[in-house]
Amino acid sequence: MARKTYGIDFGTNAIKVYKKGEGIILSERTAVSTVGSKKRAIAIGEESYGMFEKAPPSIHVSLPLSRGVVSQLDDMVSLWDFMGKKVTGKRTIGHCQFYIAVPADITEVEKHAYSKIITQSETKAKKVCLIDKPIADAYGLGMDVEMVRGLMIVNIGADTTEISVLSLGGIVVSRLLPYGGNDFDKNIQTYLRKKYNFMIGLKTAEHIKKELVSADQINDMTSVVGRDVISGLPREMSVSAEEIYPLTKDIFAYMTSETRSMLEHTPPEISSEIRERGIFLTGGTSLIAGLDQYFANRVNIRVNTTGHAEKTVAKGIGYLSEHPKAAEKYAVPLEV
Numbered sequence: 001m002a003r004k005t006y007g008i009d010f011g012t013n014a015i016k017v018y019k020k021g022e023g024i025i026l027s028e029r030t031a032v033s034t035v036g037s038k039k040r041a042i043a044i045g046e047e048s049y050g051m052f053e054k055a056p057p058s059i060h061v062s063l064p065l066s067r068g069v070v071s072q073l074d075d076m077v078s079l080w081d082f083m084g085k086k087v088t089g090k091r092t093i094g095h096c097q098f099y100i101a102v103p104a105d106i107t108e109v110e111k112h113a114y115s116k117i118i119t120q121s122e123t124k125a126k127k128v129c130l131i132d133k134p135i136a137d138a139y140g141l142g143m144d145v146e147m148v149r150g151l152m153i154v155n156i157g158a159d160t161t162e163i164s165v166l167s168l169g170g171i172v173v174s175r176l177l178p179y180g181g182n183d184f185d186k187n188i189q190t191y192l193r194k195k196y197n198f199m200i201g202l203k204t205a206e207h208i209k210k211e212l213v214s215a216d217q218i219n220d221m222t223s224v225v226g227r228d229v230i231s232g233l234p235r236e237m238s239v240s241a242e243e244i245y246p247l248t249k250d251i252f253a254y255m256t257s258e259t260r261s262m263l264e265h266t267p268p269e270i271s272s273e274i275r276e277r278g279i280f281l282t283g284g285t286s287l288i289a290g291l292d293q294y295f296a297n298r299v300n301i302r303v304n305t306t307g308h309a310e311k312t313v314a315k316g317i318g319y320l321s322e323h324p325k326a327a328e329k330y331a332v333p334l335e336v
């Protein structure tokens, strides 16, 4: 029987699944709602995330990945069991192989936790391979990874920012910073509660971020509905970009100073090619307005962006699932 092959980017915010021969078939919020001590999943993805901070005590809503690692393995396994059935329409997935993208700058134990999502689930996997995310990201950008002598990618995701330098098919250095777009959502939520006694959910905070967060100071406003902490009643409030800006600027400054420092410590024969090509911003948070220019000014380099910033890792892991010969060099196979 021909094996089905899947490439997976388990992101903090969204799990993206690529199926060989078909492309990206699924992108779901990394959230699961379970019931009972056996953690039976009743909802995943956006439906589960909608229950976050609202569910009754009998339903446990979990966001099982954080800062680039699997923080709740049992919840993640429940999520995958539910998702696997959704992917295939069958009760179990059999005889499949999986390529999983994992951050480069985490421990081997943390990397293996990603493979356990598959091996501890009902999925009957034939083969599970781990591939470092920066390599997948580079393929997703359409790079000739084997040949390129200097490539720098900054993947700004939901919970992490991964800064990597690649050369001739290998990772020269990669650093995982524990900051991403979710930090802006949390900062916005905390600020409004403390300053105005105004409670909003993280979904609303994310909406405010997408409307108002910019790397430059702008003058926009947006209106959101929340709850007054004192009266307990719902109310509407206008939020301005001006007051949100201070909540984000230190994180932007940290990301750019780390990028600049990594570039300064890169051997000149590699950094000269990076300077020629410019750096690449990927990850959903790279879509923040003005961030490319901000990086260009602070790192003093040309910056390239991509329209499919959230999907480059999934596209790259997809490319490697379609080209097993190319994948062979990077894939670390695990016993299943």
Ligand SMILES: Nc1ncnc2c1ncn2[C@@H]1O[C@H](COP(=O)(O)OP(=O)(O)OP(=O)(O)O)[C@@H](O)[C@H]1O
Residues within 6 Å of the ligand: 010, 011, 012, 013, 014, 015, 068, 156, 157, 158, 159, 160, 161, 180, 181, 182, 206, 209, 210, 282, 283, 284, 285, 286, 287, 288, 289, 309, 310, 311
């Ligand atoms: N237009 C936009 N403006 C600002 N932020 C955005 C925009 N679109 C998406 N985002 C943010 O991008 C993040 C999701 O990006 P992505 O899918 O790359 O993260 P992830 O892979 O799940 O996370 P990680 O790589 O950190 O584990 C979320 O925080 C989301 O709010």
Ligand SMILES: [Mg+2]
Residues within 6 Å of the ligand: 011, 012, 157, 158, 283, 313
């Ligand atoms: Mg990601």
